[in-house]
Amino acid sequence: MNRQERRRLEKLRQRTLTDRDLKNPQVMLEKGFAHQQFEEHEIAAELYNKVLAIDPEHADAHHMLGAIDYTEGRYQDAADKITRALQIDEQNAGYWTNLGNALKELERHEEAAVAYENALALNPEFTAAAFNLGNLHxxxxxxxxxxxxxxxxxxxxxxxxxxxxxxxxSYQAKGDPTSAETAYRKAISIDPSYVDAHNNLGNLLIELGRLDEAEAAVQKALDLAPEFPDAFYNKGKLAEARGDKPAAKAAYEQAISLDEDYDDAKEALAALG
Known part of the structure; x- marks a missing residue:
């Protein structure tokens, strides 16, 4: 959300609705959206329900209620409400994408893939649908x-x-390190402060035995995010690759101190003996 859009939504959020506004579904929908963007979900839901009281077939209101359910972790409710929106307007690529997101969380993966593909059939340039489909696969x-x-x-x-x-x-998982490195470096060229890209590049370079380059990449990730557990895990892997068990132990312990559920770091630490 850029500054101009934030100011516009803040103005909507602060607006007091008149009696005339309360008879206008679009005004209430827009005000509900403004509250939703500021995570005032209860107020937003109340407004969307008022829209539906006037127009039970208002697809956007059903969809936005589903979006609130999704944000709050009620994935079945989200899927139900977004499905209702699609029964009214099946040509909306955004609805299909968000249905895919809810179905993915419900582990209904085949149905989620169909939803994303439906979104892309309607709008081949909808990058969010393609990206989420990639994540699912x-x-x-x-x-x-x-x-x-x-x-x-x-x-x-x-x-x-x-x-x-x-x-x-994905290329790294496939065993294509050349393509993986190209992709990571492209991400970094677009956003030099992209912590995950530096860290993943470091991980790949450790696998390739290019340890000095790996050290630079992992250290860059830590410079950008000094409390990033994954970077400390890779720092441990790097130390292991150099035969420095004390340094590896310290790095794994630091990763675990930052994320007590970091099972890979725990296993690596235990394997050091």
């Missing part, structure tokens, strides 16, 4: 499908740094 270890989805997003927006990052992760 990547998490299901469908690496080739993930790569294809990320490439679809990047064909539309070549500066989509998150897509470059996840494309790199």
């Amino acid at each position: 990547r998490e299901n270890d469908e690496v080739d499908l993930a790569i294809a989805a990320y490439q679809r997003a990047l064909e539309v927006d070549a500066n989509y740094e998150e897509a470059w990052l996840n494309l790199g992760t």
Whole structure:
């Protein structure tokens, strides 16, 4: 949200609705959206429900109520409400994408993939749908499908740094380090402060045995985010690769101190003996 948009939404948020406004679904929808952007979900939901009291077939109101449910972790309710919106307007790519997001959280992966594909059929340039489809495939270890989805997003927006990052992760999982390195470095060229890209590049370079380069990448991640557990984990892996067990132990312990549920770091620490 840029500054101008934030000011516009803040003005809407502060607006007192007149009796005339309360009969206007669009005014209430816009005010509800403003409250939603400031995480005032209860107020937003009340306004969306007022919209539906006037117009039960208002697709956007059903959709936005579903979006609130999704944000608050009620994924089945979200899927139900967004499905209702799609029954009214099945040509909305945004609805299909958000339905895919809810279905993904419900682990209904095949249905989620269909939802994302429906979004892309309606709007081939909808990068969020392609990116989320890639994430779905990547998490299901469908690496080739993930790569294809990320490439679809990047064909539309070549500066989509998150897509470059996840494309790199997918190539690394596939065993194509050259393509992975290219993707990570592209993400960094777009956003030099992209912590995950520096850290993932470091991880890849450790695997390739290019340890001095790996050290520079991991250290850059830590310079940008001094309390980033994954970077300390990679710092530990780097120290191990150099045969420095004390340094590895210290790095893994630091990762665990920052994230007590970091199982990979715990396993690596235990393996040091």
